[in-house]
Amino acid sequence: MTTKKLSRKTARKSGVRIVAIGGGTGLSTLLRGLKHYVARRRADLPKFPISDLAAVVTVTDDGGSSGRLRRDYAVLPPGDIRNCLVALSKDEALLGRLFQYRFESGRGLRGHSFGNLFLTALSHVTGDFAEAVRLSAQVLAIRGRIFPSTIENVSLKAVMADGSVVCGETRIAKSKKIVRRLELVPRRVRPLPEVLDAIAKADVIILGPGSLYSSVIPNLLVEGVSEAIAESGAARIYIANLMTQPGETQGLSLADHIRSIFHHARHKIIDWVIVNRQPVSEAVARRYHLSGAEPLFAEAGELQRMGLRCVFDDLLAEHGVVRHDSERLTRLLIEEFVKRTPARN
Numbered sequence: 001m002t003t004k005k006l007s008r009k010t011a012r013k014s015g016v017r018i019v020a021i022g023g024g025t026g027l028s029t030l031l032r033g034l035k036h037y038v039a040r041r042r043a044d045l046p047k048f049p050i051s052d053l054a055a056v057v058t059v060t061d062d063g064g065s066s067g068r069l070r071r072d073y074a075v076l077p078p079g080d081i082r083n084c085l086v087a088l089s090k091d092e093a094l095l096g097r098l099f100q101y102r103f104e105s106g107r108g109l110r111g112h113s114f115g116n117l118f119l120t121a122l123s124h125v126t127g128d129f130a131e132a133v134r135l136s137a138q139v140l141a142i143r144g145r146i147f148p149s150t151i152e153n154v155s156l157k158a159v160m161a162d163g164s165v166v167c168g169e170t171r172i173a174k175s176k177k178i179v180r181r182l183e184l185v186p187r188r189v190r191p192l193p194e195v196l197d198a199i200a201k202a203d204v205i206i207l208g209p210g211s212l213y214s215s216v217i218p219n220l221l222v223e224g225v226s227e228a229i230a231e232s233g234a235a236r237i238y239i240a241n242l243m244t245q246p247g248e249t250q251g252l253s254l255a256d257h258i259r260s261i262f263h264h265a266r267h268k269i270i271d272w273v274i275v276n277r278q279p280v281s282e283a284v285a286r287r288y289h290l291s292g293a294e295p296l297f298a299e300a301g302e303l304q305r306m307g308l309r310c311v312f313d314d315l316l317a318e319h320g321v322v323r324h325d326s327e328r329l330t331r332l333l334i335e336e337f338v339k340r341t342p343a344r345n
Contacts, residue, residue, distance in 0.1 A: 014045065015039055016049055016203045018034065019056060020206045021055075021205070021216070021220075022056075022207065023058035023211075023215035023219075024215045025083070025210070025323070026215060027055060027209075028080075029323060029324050030326070030330075031053070031084055031144065033329060034144075035087070036143075037330070040143075049339060052144070054145045055088070055144060056225075057080050057147065057219075058214070058215055058219050059076045060154060061079055061214075062077065064111065065102075066079035069117075073124065076148060081148060082113065085136055085140050086115065086140070095140050096140070099114055099115030101113060101114045119136060128151075130147065133147070147194050149218070149222045149225065150190060150222045152189040154185065154189050154222075155169070156169045156184065156214070158172045158180075160175065160177040160179060172214070173214065176292070177247050178251070181264075182217050182221065190222070190224075191223060199228040199229055199232060200228060203341050205236045205237065207269075208238055208240065208241065211248070212241070213248050216261065217260070217261060220265045226269060229269040230269050235337055237273070239324070239329070240273060242276055242296060242322050243280075243288060243295055243296060244295075253302070254275065254296050272309050272311065274333075275298045275300075276314070277315075279316075280295050284318055284322060288322065
């Protein structure tokens, strides 16, 4: 593994607090690995060095089951939250499978997952989506905490490179156009206080992996979130995607991804970049190429000139699709950051 070592002290008297920010498959993959290092009690810290793991999840999804429930029941989209709950659950084998169970038939039920329906029903019973997430976390006995970035009804609007405007996360993804600027509708939405508190207390803040414009940046547009990250003394890490996305990020390099994050955040909020160096197999690369996706290009010199420190490792898992290897990614984070980062609180 080629890596520039952290220059921090290795000794810790208490566990490390981690905040992971994103959405979609990337965030749940990250959480699934990190949960095995989360301590339940202070006495567990030597063996489980993470004292707190908080996930901040985007709530702009308007497609599939989440989109239908959002339109029919005026609830925040539960899909990404559900995936994170399952990823952090103690028993993925049973309760996790139950929450991920998707109805294949039935008028009105087809296409919905049980977990989405559970979160929707619980949010109506409690009158509070954030409380529904907290109670669901108790049911699943998760190792960590999960927060929607905001509990306000928010959607996405994108100004494309050709000047056109596209509204809605699903339409933006289907437009196959390059995004110039992303906005929330409404533009000013408040974060959960717990989100800002978790960021303020964090020792490590992780952005990604995940879709640049539907998983990572939407969280940064919520009022106060980017500012809180900018003011943090934590190690601030961006986990680079493995592939570009057709249209949205087609032709963009990793440096371009980070410039877009800085532009939308209005601050330099990344210190470290974790990059996969393992090549995609020719057969899988050809299949992705047909849809307009390519391996994400990363040039270390350009990233370093931007003031970023880079860690390269073999992080690829191929099972018909390209994903980060959860175990390898977790091991890298634990060895290179968690064990080398002194807790500040």
